[in-house]
Amino acid sequence: MAESLRPSAAGPSAEGGRAGRRRLAGRALGRVRGGFVLRRVVRFVVSLAVLLVASFAMMHLIPGDPVRASLGPAAPVELVAARRAALGLDEPILSQLLSYVGNVFRGDFGTSFLSGEPVREIIASRLPNTVGLALLATAAALLVAVPLGMWAAIRTENGRNRGTEVTFTSATGAAIAVPEFLYSIALVTVFAIGLRWFPPAGKAGPVSYVLPILSLAISPTAMIARISRVETLRELGMDYVRLARAKRLPAARLYFRHVLPNTLTATLTVGGLLLGALIAGSVLVEYVFAWPGLGLRVVESITQKDYPVAQGVILVYGAIVLVVNLLVDLLLGVLDPTSKLKET
């Protein structure tokens, strides 16, 4: 029977076109899913290895002697030599790398030049504050942005309501353009110093989360809302939407049951990638709010040349971003049966 699944020469050949390619991708899914997870995990491991080598190399790429640079020109020669020996800086480079990697996996990130505290403890005490802030901000951004983008798309479909479109794009454009540290300064000035509604700094109870989360979430909200609008507009132009309209389905059913699931892949991908950017952006916000997270500490360590702390914290930041990206990819792979990600 001609209706049975025909072999398709899709892929590199031009035949079959878009439908053929999707058909092939769909049918190959069973086989591909295992391979897809494996490929993503391999990519994660490779990136992690690159990150480890880079953070190790950081210490060695600093011009001159990091210990001397850190302790200053007045420090006695014996102290510098002792520190160098303690850090193992006099050993061959390869054995240094191996012991560095070994130490990292044992959770040993060295000790601070300045306070003598183990870097692990600094990270352990501050990481939850940073991650908590970033997760809450991402959740807030997604909750507001996805419906906002959909609403804007529905109102501006096929170029109707030009006014809404102009307002939406200008407002989101402006919101994206203003960096988070300016939002924090503005919010502190108005709501903490001026109106005294919220504490200006520090972490003390749920109220203290409001301003930092707002500062972090505004730009990502605007960005995700834009993606959500574009994706919704694209889906609204598809034949299945025309067919659903021809079937005279109620609007709510059309938008939430038919359109929304198809827009979520791209929206969540961007949301996931933004989480990484947001974690980095939190460095500035933490600085403004004196938030006891990793960001504040990494800035201090760089200005004070406390290299082991800077090295450890940057490594942890990078690792978090990699883990987040891996999780987003895997989650999408499970959620979206036709994900285009799998082809790469």
Added chain:
Amino acid sequence: MRHLLRTPAGIAGTLLVALMVILAIAGPLIWGAEAERIDSAVILQGASAAHPLGTDNLGRDILARVLVAGRLSLTLAMIATLIGATAGVILGALPSVLPRRGARLVTGTVNALVAFPGLLLAMFTAVIAGLGARGAVLGIGAAIAPGFARLTQTLAASVAGADYVAVARMLGVSRWRVMTRHVLPNIAEPLILQLTQVLGGALLALAGMSFLGLGVQPPSFDWGRLLFDGFGRIYATPAVALGPAAAIALAGIGFNLLGDVLARAASRRATPTDAAAGRAVPEVGELGEPDPDAVLEVRDLTVTFPGGVTPVRGLSLTIAPGEIVGLVGESGSGKSLTAAAIGGLVPYPGEVSAGRLRMCGADVRELPEDECRKLLGTSLAMVFQDPMAALNPALKVGGQLAEVATVHQGASRAEAFARAVDRLEHVRIPEPAARARQHPHELSGGMRQRAVIAMGLMGAPRLIIADEPTTALDVTVQREILRLLREVTDETGAATLFISHDIAVIGELCHRVVVMYAGRVVEELPVGELASGAAHPYTRALVASLPDMETDRSLPLASIPGRQPSPAEVPGGCAFADRCELASAKCAELPPLIPYRAGHRVACWEAK
């Protein structure tokens, strides 16, 4: 340039960026001395008439310092952008020049780097390069490079995959020339436009670095550094942070808005602009009594778009139960918009007007909203060209079918699903229960088109509108779908409107044929007369130009010179006159669609 000034965002962006550039050039010349003047009498003051934004710890005027700092902020951002963009373009272009393994290595590295947030890369570089402007600029440059490389790669790959590059390769054009002549010119524009946004981003990132104390160090100062100084005093004198913060925000917004508008202009350049033309004159005719037997009765249907674009002009059509009417025409004849207008699916800003639009015994424009919804939801079935796009990829096939029954007929989910399986079986989908639980991508194209037809059978279809339903299918599958459509029509007694560009398919399936040209019906005839009894010269030429299995191979094929006028430039008289051998002076006047023989009408002055 016109693009920039058309929208408020474009105007605002252009003005802000122009302001920043002027400030960067003129600022230090005008306020340079003022910004450096130390006055121990006015140390750490708040806003005052003499110093609107206050003074710093050496009594220098902060407003003057903000105005002067623009130059350094912008210059550093430009250097960082230049470094980042150059490195990015090189990294991005390398894979198309390097051997396979090297290319993969570069691509992999870029992919890995893109994942890391820019600020992290910048801090990493700044640690190595040392505190200060140099470290920050190098760091931001390093942070820009991966994203730019990725963009270059994506753009180059899309151009390299184009047919014209394949053709150039076959013509023996060298790799280098392909890169310089075809790939680079086609990606340069988006890349250059992207620079505006990248520059804005670099400016903000540098401000951020300086604000953290990791960027510009005293005695130099940029906006970020001024903000750093002002931030410490924000509790006592908030005004001192206002100036630099506003400068950074305005610069960021300016570059971003401008970049946005430029990027959109680039993506729109490909689409041609519509030519404005004269308005269509609505054709008014006697409506008469509605035909009680007709399932579909349309009188004087017109679809217009702004700018005088009128793709459908006064079309009239009647279909009886069990009848299959073929609507044939070439691309741009208005046949698909006719289908959309009947189905109520004309996209905004199109406007539909008609003297009469009756479907299943009622004028759909007069019915209350929910009755109309119910009537059309259960008695109108539509089938479109692309069977992949017609089913929702995220939902299972069975659920999509069942929906009609649960929404319009109040069936329970189990009942609806059972009916869906039954309908799938009816259109001869093997293992219907299993197929109903699958997603659309697991079905072949022909099977998906069957599922769409089955969806139409969920209610009690009285009108089926099929818009090029077999165009995307293979001939053997096409034949089965045509057979299925005919069976469904016979069985349900539904009226079918079948739209196609393929006159042979129409001839095979339909009872009656309606030929459209430039938005109007030019001929309406029984299918038996199509091959040799057509009266309109356009219909005759269309039939003659179609090769079939009996065409005499020793004779050249007929073809029609010229082309169909676009919906914006249809002339007042006969639209086909320009291409017609029989055209006479009379054709300057619009020929009416008049009876020619029994069941045969034609709109031509010369038809005998």
Added chain:
Amino acid sequence: MIIKNLTVRFGAFTAVDDVTLEIPDGAIVGLVGESGSGKSTLARAVSGLVPYTGVVEGVDPSRVQMVFQDPLTSLDPRMTIGASVAEGLRLPRAARQAEVERLLTLVSLPVALAERYPRELSGGQRQRVAIARALGVRPALLIADEITSALDVSVQGAVLNLIRSLREEIGLSMLFISHNLAVVRYVSDVVAVMHRGRLVEAGPTEEVVKAPSDAYTRSLLDAVPRLARS
């Protein structure tokens, strides 16, 4: 020229399976098949765009040219018609102008079109430009891949007439690929039928059309929609 035992694999999938096909000099060989039959992959293999196993004898690979389905994507939007046609010419600069004019005339286009850009032309004109450009390198074999599929019927006739006149006037050898059996029958001397990567039948056009030997060819012939002419 002759294609011998040509096979193309994409991973585990065999797109073209051991195809042997002769294209006599000065003949038009029509290749029909449905989507996924491997006909376009075969074309891309013969023109060197896809790696394959097997041999292609009797033709210099650099003298195989291909014309694609959509003329708008196969012409660089930033080059004038004249520049596009001139690109492949291996001629001194001075002689190019004249050659471009000769080629445009050969495909029945006005010489003035050389100054225009692809978007200013109609679909049929663009397809003729694509053919003119391919002819510029005096190909030993021209592969036409679904070149009329994107065109309206009223324009298709002119392109098909051009193909036939080119064979008569300059003795061009051609592999003409289409899913439309009626079109293939009209232009070809020999018809070859592909199905699931294999060549199931090949022979003189009238023979294949009147008395097909393969069951698949028969089902394909049965499926061709016909206008009942009296």
